[in-house]
Amino acid sequence: MSAAEPTAPQLELLGEGRVALCGHWSHRDLTRSIATLRRALARLPRDTHWDLTSIGRMDSFGALVIWRAWGRTWPPHVALSPVVREALDRVAAARGESLPPQPRPRMTAALVLVGEGAFRLGRHATDFVALLGRIALDVMALAGQPGHWPLREITANLYKVGVQAMPVAALVGFLIGVVLSYLSALQLQTFGADVFIVNILGLGIIRELGPVLVSVLVAGRSGSAMTAQIGVMRVTEEIDALRVMGVSPYVRLVLPKVVALTLAMPMLVLWTSAVALLGGMVTADLQLNLGYGFFIQTLPRVVPPSNLLLALVKGLIFGLLIALVACHFGLRVKPNTESLAAKTTASVVSAITLVILVDAVLAIVTRRVGVPY
Amino acid sequence: MNAPVVDMRGIGTCFGRRWVHRDLNLQVTAGEMLALVGGSGSGKTTLLRQMVGLLTPTQGQVRLFGQSLTGGNRIERRLLRQRFGMLFQHGALFSAFSVFDNIAFPLREAGVASPEEIRDLVALKLAMVEIDLADARHMPAELSGGMVKRVALARALALEPELLILDEPTAGLDPDRSEGFVTLVRDLHRQLGLTVVLVTHDLDTLAALATQVAVLADQRILAHGPVEAIMALDHPFVEHFFRGERGQRALAANAPGAQ
The missing domain is CATH 3.30.750 (Transcription Regulator spoIIAA)
Known part of the structure; x- marks a missing residue:
């Protein structure tokens, strides 16, 4: 035309x-x-x-x-x-054909929704326990064969979740230390209680803030990555491929992540708390003219060393929880993009919530440990 | 004389330091079914992606229906994009949408048809690709490989484009399914007067569908013509591809031109 x-x-x-x-x-x-x-x-x-x-x-x-x-x-x-x-x-x-009608919401739908939610929660709980059992069984099986430990994967994960997280952990820790120290200094100055800034920063950061801060950071950074990685491997059938070859995905994928994060978290907590205290110390010097020497000398006197041990144990527990939750959700991803996104979000939110819950419980249990009266 | 539907001139593609295409020319006229064949790594899919504007060639220009994909204003470009549809190798269905919503998507985006019309058009497209309307509420993850391909074809045809581009349309389908798919494409070609460009490794598909074959080798279109003419060519790739035992069998079964 x-x-x-x-x-x-x-x-x-x-x-x-x-x-x-x-x-x-x-x-x-x-x-x-x-x-x-x-x-x-x-x-x-x-x-x-x-x-x-x-x-x-x-x-x-x-x-x-x-x-x-x-x-x-x-x-x-x-x-x-x-x-x-x-x-x-x-x-x-094509006339006369019509689309099958979408099921209409009924009055009982709300009830069904609640029931389904409860069942889902129950399934999560049983699956989580099953995951723990799986890992325990695999570890027992591995105990007799030292050559079969996935050491290479563990070290690779340790580098990824530990070493590579150090810069961002340091940045966040330093800034939190500065902010906390500055705000406390303003209050303490009005009471003339300048020297107590060491107590506040030492106890607050080492005992509470350090572990929780790192947990939130690691859940967002490494937890989400773990869920997404395992999830994508589910989508692309890589996990099934591993199973067919007789390689346990729990040993090869879950165990290295759990071990690596459990080991890396206490070290990250130590690192972040140290940098946060450094930030607090620098600010205390600028704001209250508290010398570095005084700060470093006073710190071990006012903060009993048991607090440090508590922080490391907390890091250990939180790391274990975050890795387990991440792997648990990763293994539940269904083969579509929607599910991958939903599970990654759920993984991070659940991990952070769980960490804070456990932290609260630990705070009550250890209320007589390491707090000077 | 009409402008060719696809007009690629002087195409050069360079990945890093390696030239995949050099001074490549390809024209497709309306109503043709062109099969693009070539060894793996010869840049067939790259060429296809350049055709639809997903990649920009290092040199040369691509024109569809006499228009450049990058020229003209936004509305012209949008209208030009409605004139062709592409079937991706793995379907590329939106996994968050149901079958119905996948096919309705291009129609809704265009914003011309009313919701009832969209419903009727989707039903029509589903009938075209022989999928039961009852399956329209399924999600792509619940479909078999053959169904994914057919739904993807229905989506590519949603706006009834004049040019249909197929990337490995029968890869991953069993012979029976693949034959069904080929018949489907041929019927649609006849019904809608489509121009089809396809990349395939499957000689059965090629023999049954293609009216023209273009051989991509040595960084250019080595030959472009009817299947018989291409087969007579003296080139190691053609020799291997068409005149091997497998090729002879496929071509004997689908005597070219018989359809």
């Missing part, structure tokens, strides 16, 4: 109840004028004489627009070209 031929779909009223349609009636050509044409078609009475012979190209959409205007039946008077008839026939043949 040449460029001169009119391509815009048009509807011409020829008078005496006769109508001619011309131009291209395809989705693309109709884009501009669909509203006007729909209105014009709707105004025409049923016994119109239709002339469709000068329609150039027609696709299902064009045919559908006309067919619907006709009320889904052939009008009594119509002239068609073979191409147009074929397009209309295709649309006509």
